[in-house]
Amino acid sequence: MGQKVNPIGFRTGIFVDWKSRWYASKKEFGDLLVEDKKIRDYVSKKFKSAGVCKVEIERTRDEVRVVVFAARPGVIIGRKGTQIEQLQDELQGLVGRRINLKIEEVGRPELQAHLVAEDIAEQLAKRAAFRRTIKRALESTMEAGAKGIKVQLAGRLGGAEMARREKQIAGSIPLSTLRAKIDYGFVEAKTPQGHIGIQVWINQGEYEDQNDGADAQEGQASKKPKRSYKR
The missing domain is CATH 3.30.1140.32 (Ribosomal protein S3, C-terminal domain)
Structure with a gap:
């Protein structure tokens, strides 16, 4: 029997960053997780034609930062940015918190x-x-x-x-x-x-080489013991 693993979950924390970046206590964790799900579902359903592939969420004490990655960002932004302001207001009404919305274009x-x-x-x-x-x-x-x-x-x-x-x-x-x-x-x-x-x-x-072990040679302990100087 083959063991199937989600490739994104398998690499999260090693090469891939979390899609939700925030910390909460045990009491608040469940409610905030449901809020994240609501935001993602709402954006994906409303702008299905925009080609939304990923929604990242960061939380601070004052606001919720939402970054939407879309193939056609113009569909979400609208003329002169009117539609993005409307979406921001709708998300604030859905969640009940201040939303800081950002749209990123997907290259390919x-x-x-x-x-x-x-x-x-x-x-x-x-x-x-x-x-x-x-x-x-x-x-x-x-x-x-x-x-x-x-x-x-x-x-x-x-x-x-x-x-x-x-x-x-x-x-x-x-x-x-x-x-x-x-x-x-x-x-x-x-x-x-x-x-x-x-x-x-x-x-x-x-993935490009990470710099975690780049300075390993420089940080290596020398074989000869260092002299101790007495004051």
Whole structure:
């Protein structure tokens, strides 16, 4: 039996930073966690067309900082920034705290696993052939400069009576190598026959060398004992 591990959770705290960065006591932790979920769900549902792939949340004593990563930030910002102000007010009403909102643009949407999974889900909802859809996703991602991609679908594929799994891989996907920069996304496609689960793994290369052990040689203890000077 294979042990399946979420690639993002596997690397969190080593090469990947937490998506929620704050500290709270045991009494407040649950409520703040629910608040984070509400913010993420609200932004993702309202701006589905903007290609939101990640929402990071930081908390201070005075405010909640929300950073939204989107492929099309103009959809969220709106004309002259009117829509972003409206979203900020709506989030403040939802959470009941002061919100500091920031929008970041995603450079290559083809290399973001969540956005690739959403694109596949949209095509399956329009009754496109699932094998052709997977093949197009693999080709576009590899052309964008990815080292590898793996796509797996599970459900009543093609309207079949029995649910099954189908997967296709292009390039290399080293899931157990921590240094490999693997992005993971999961989306459910709602089809008339039922829901189809879409999992996407994208190998974006390797993480850059960390400076944790750069000064190890300089900080190494000398073999000769240092002289002690008496005052």
